[in-house]
Amino acid sequence: MDKKIGLVDQVKLESKFLTREVTISIYLPKEYTDLYKHHVVIAFDGRDFFQFGQIHRAYEKLRSTEQLERAIIVGVHYEDVEGRRTEFHPDGSRRKEMSQFVVKELIPYIDGNYSTLKVGNARILAGDSLAASISLLTGLKYPHHFSQLALFSPMINDTVIEAFEDCTSKELLNIKHYIGKEEDHFKLISGDMADFLTPNREFSEILKSSDVTYDFEELDGGHTWKTWKPKLEDMLRYFLSQQNQKNLI
Numbered sequence: 001m002d003k004k005i006g007l008v009d010q011v012k013l014e015s016k017f018l019t020r021e022v023t024i025s026i027y028l029p030k031e032y033t034d035l036y037k038h039h040v041v042i043a044f045d046g047r048d049f050f051q052f053g054q055i056h057r058a059y060e061k062l063r064s065t066e067q068l069e070r071a072i073i074v075g076v077h078y079e080d081v082e083g084r085r086t087e088f089h090p091d092g093s094r095r096k097e098m099s100q101f102v103v104k105e106l107i108p109y110i111d112g113n114y115s116t117l118k119v120g121n122a123r124i125l126a127g128d129s130l131a132a133s134i135s136l137l138t139g140l141k142y143p144h145h146f147s148q149l150a151l152f153s154p155m156i157n158d159t160v161i162e163a164f165e166d167c168t169s170k171e172l173l174n175i176k177h178y179i180g181k182e183e184d185h186f187k188l189i190s191g192d193m194a195d196f197l198t199p200n201r202e203f204s205e206i207l208k209s210s211d212v213t214y215d216f217e218e219l220d221g222g223h224t225w226k227t228w229k230p231k232l233e234d235m236l237r238y239f240l241s242q243q244n245q246k247n248l249i
Contacts, residue, residue, distance in 0.1 A: 009027075010024065017098075017101045022076065023077040024075065026074050026110075027074075028114070029063060029072065034115040038117065040071065040074060040107075041236075042102065042126070043055065043073065043075045043126045043131075045130075046074070048225065049128075050075055068240040071240055072114055084131075088133060089155070090157055095137065099134065099138040103146075120144050120146055124239050124240075125146045126150035126151075126152070126235070128152040128228055130155050139175075141163070144172065151176065152178050153183060164210075170211045171212070174212070174214075174239070176217075177214065177217070179200040180223060182221055196223060204216045219231065
């Protein structure tokens with residue numbers, strides 16, 4: 001296949017689990033070569049991570065000074081607002097199918113077409129808001145496939161807490177968790193008001209007392225990319241810095 005180096009390329013994968021065509025963005029860094037194995041960053045809300053977060057530029061900036069291990073970045077797109085809720089919300093009717101798509105269809109495609117490290121601790125699931133919730137729930141269900149989780153202001157409810165309690169391999173997980181201090185009262189797309197700060201703080205206490213490798217940070221700001229974007233470099237360093245990776249792979 002034709003590999004587009006240094007560009008955000010789009011492919012469409014037909015999913016039997018989601019019974020739809022899923023749009024995927026793939027970024028192969030400027031120095032990508034099949035001669036080296038790469039970590040894989042998978043971002044739900046992929047379009048937002050590339051357009052609003054500019055995650056590929058953050059990666060190149062840090063990689064240019066040799067701060068990071070080699071990685072490729074993959075974005076999973078949602079169809080529309082309702083589809084996002086159906087597939088990303090903890091109680092969404094197709095949330096489990098989205099996790100199955102990533103594990104059983106997306107990963108085999110990525111590993112089959114690119115030079116990757118085919119182990120759970122070389123794969124990072126990232127997401128914002130509901131996309132962070134599906135990242136977390138996918139990692140809890142499949143910790144041997146994905147043990148590195150980057151959560152930007154996830155939606156936390158009883159379903160998430162129950163999934164965490166049911167996970168029997170918590171010790172495999174490494175979670176970086178961010179929440180904005182102004183997320184105690186904000187308007188959702190639906191028009192309803194929400195408080196993400198309180199349940200995220202409560203969830204952080206559960207994680208701190210568990211076997212999970214965990215880092216929690218409260219940010220100045222609200223439930224927007226203005227708050228999250230400045231932390232993308234921090235997130236990439238946390239999971240991909242050469243110092244942190246010495247004993248993982």
